[in-house]
Amino acid sequence: MEIDVKELGFGTGAHAPWAVDQWSSRGRLVAEPISPTRSEFQRDRDRIIHTTAFRRLKHKTQVFVAHEGDHYRTRLTHTIEVAQIARALARALKLDEDLAEGVALVHDFGHTPFGHTGEEALDELMAGAGGFDHNAQSLRIVTKLEQRYADFDGLNLSWETLEGLVKHNGPLIVEGGKPVPEPIAHYNAGHDLWLSTHSSLESQVAAIADDIAYNTHDIDDGLRSGLVTIEMLEELPLLARLLTEVRDRYPDLEEPRLIHEVMRRQITRMVEDVIGVTQANIQAIKPQSADDVRHAGQTMAHFSEEFVEADRNIKTFLYRHLYRHPDVMRVRASATQIVRDLFAAFMAAPSEMGDKHRHAGIEDLAVELRARKVRDYLAGMTDTYAIAAHRRLFDHTPELR
Structure with a gap:
């Protein structure tokens, strides 16, 4: 018996006009038959999860090298946390959750050992050969270096997932901007990813989910390490308010539960802020398609001014007290x-x-x-x-x- 693909109910609900249409993908570099049981973006997500590169994230540094403790985030646990937040944002905004999750899951594939330390060292060593960019390396992994399939190198991901991977932080070709990293420029010459436009909203929520995840969880790991203390969080207006809120409600709460209650509230506040801002941008711009989002001339999923300031304060705090700690x-x-x-x-x-x-x-x-x-x-x-x-x-x- 043949399967009626459109009756399978891919996704978890009705998608909005500004979402990427799972039935209208721009396809793959190497054409493949349509799956009778999965959307194109579900297939992408599944291929990403089954890669060697994904498994390797388990033993790549987030902030603390793995042998410093079993409870610190690794690149893998960070990636899973980003994917969870991206999927929550996508659902709230009626986007394609599988595409948002796929971009989130693949976004750190190109990271070196030892996190940003390794990336900075390799960029310096590659100065005469184009430098090193972990985003460009992620593209190389999924288009060339993963060699598992009989018909192609890489994963042969859909255009939309590749676009989201390379542009989740915004257009790569902008006036006065940096040159496009060589691996991305080389691939783009044969498979145009529209490097001068913004990416889909699915990709944008994956990018802001990354900020939300590491802003929160790097603080959590800093507290776990003892390099950051609860008292130090009073420097940050957002965290100070959340501490007061939790202490007022639970005056005798032990420290581990106190920390968790503050961290979960931080994620919630940031997620709700992004949803509100994105909804306001949608109402103002009125996109009727994913391409309208790409050509909007601005990032549509971002923090409000209040949370931009909170985000900036948290990053400054983390650099001073954690990332640059002796x-x-x-x-x-x-x-x-x-x-x-x-x-x-x-x-x-x-x-x-x-x-x-x-x-x-x-x-x-x-x-x-x-x-x-x-x-x-x-x-x-x-x-x-x-x-x-x-x-x-x-x-x-x-x-x-």
Whole structure:
């Protein structure tokens, strides 16, 4: 018996006119038959979850290196939290939840070992070969480096998911803006992702969900580490109000529950603010299609002025008290040294990257092309694999403590 695809009820409710239409995808670079049981964006999400890159996020740093404690966020737990918030925003705004979730799940694929520390080190090392951008690396992973399918390299994701991946933070081609990272420009030459427009609302809510998640959970991890204290949160007007609210309602609450009550309220307030602002923008702009959103000339899903200020204050607070704390900076210095050492070792002896590279003729490539091969290999490493590789190649490996 044939399945009537349109009777399956994909998604969780009626989509608004400004949502991406799951039946009108611009397709994939390599054409594939339509699935009788899943929408195009459900297929994308499922492919993302089943990748090696997704599993590797389990052992990649968010703020604290994994061996510092089992309860700190990793890139994987952060990604899951972003996806949950993105899906909640998408449902409230009558968007395609599967597309929003897929963009959220793939947004950190390109991160190096040791988080932003590794990215900064690799960007510096790649200065003569186009630099390094984790967003561009995410695109390389899903279009080239994941090699699982018989008919194509990468995941052959839909146009809408790829667009959301590269543009979730806004247009890449803007007057006076930075050059488009080489991997994105190269791919775009053969599969136009409209780099000069904004992305869909599904992608925009995934981007703001990332801010909401790490603003909240980095504070939570900072409190867990002891580098941030509850008293220090009084510096932040939003957090101070939430602390008062929780203490007034639960005057004898023990500290772990107090922290959780404040964190959950912070997420709720931020999510509600984004929903209200986005609804107001929809009423003002009156988009009748996802392309109207793309051509609106502005980001439609964002914080109000009040929460922009709160967001700025939280980021400043985190940089001062957590990201630049001497204990964290000491670990970052060691991580930077590991990335630099590995890059130099692999550039000098590409065969050290393993059997896959041993007979690939990498030694004969021009320096820039060889550097890009090393970039791909090194960026794909987890923290634990990078540490093990350094111990194999060097007599002394810096302690990440």
